Amino acid sequence: MKIFCPYKVKNIYEAVINMTHDLEKIKHDFLTKLHSLTKEADILNLKSEFTGKTGVVSELLKSLKDMNPEERKSFGPKANELKDFITEQCSLFLAKIEIEEINKKLALDRIDISMTENIQAKSIKSGGYHPRTIIQQEIEDIFLSMGFDVLDGPHIEDEFHNFEALNIPADHPARDMQDTFWFHDPQKTPKETKKYLLRTHTSNIQVRGMLSRKPPFRFIAPGVVFRSERTDASHEMVFTQLEGMMVGKDISVSNLIYFMKTILKEIFKRDVEVRLRPGFFPFVEPGFELDISCLICGGKGCSVCKQIGWVELLPCGMIHPNVLKAGGIDPEEYNGFAFGLGLDRLVMMRYGIDDIRHLQSGDLRFNSQFKLF
């Protein structure tokens, strides 16, 4: 571009007209070029071409020093205005390009979450909750709504919490009711060391719960338990129980029966046939076995109920005074009830599962039949 030269004009008016004309021309030239550009680098080059050190406008500004004061006064602000205009226009165009690029990227990365019927969606396997998790969460919600806490406890337990504090001293025949996996310190004889085991029931959490709170209280404690047992349609070596305990003043067997009936009604959403019979557990007195009419065979007899039509589901009873004492509670002042629900068997009854071993199988064809996330 030809740069305006102030010496060649004859008078101040002619000079100003020429100068203004040149500035207009530069502006027009700049805008024409700018509107044809789409890339960031090209715009930066254009900016440098006009306002860089040796750019057209910069040269004009340098020439101010050779002008007389009147020319400078009229021309200087206009030249500076043009420089600002060019800088501003370049910034606007750069911002516009940046936004366009971001939008392009977003359009490419967009995930259609409503997409179900295409190849991409079909290749993704959706997960689901294990049926035991579904039932456990339902039961926890029911008990939470009735003011119970939900507690947890260790899987590896000592003799005191799993047996002694539950009124089952060493050599008590009741220890044989639950075939136990023991840990032994190979360096020591069993007599020298405190014995550890994999808990055989969730009743260990009764003891820990009592020792860590003051009555009145009520809590449940779901969890895995371990027994060295032969497996069949209704027996596993690793299975789940859900313990419950309520301690307060003047609690009666009718309170116990009310809570047991409520929980079964909530879970099955209908009345199910149950029977209560005497049961022996050293930690409750009196003790009961609550059986449910087998929902797999409708009470006719099958491998799950061992042909008797009833499934042992919910042993329970009034807490033995010795257990309250071991938990630091005065049995003269307080009493209560406890229960130990066989959670896996409840899951089987609810979904009509005819073999407990399906629950642990890890077979996705089995698991995927239940409610999805």
Ligand code: FA5
């Ligand atoms: C107990 O474990 C007692 N701790 C329960 C209890 C707590 C009674 C509080 C009184 C007061 P039991 O061994 O019967 O009791 O087991 C309780 C329930 O767990 C059974 O009714 C049954 O539903 C389930 N169960 C027992 N053994 C197995 C097994 N091998 N596989 C699957 N479920 C089992």
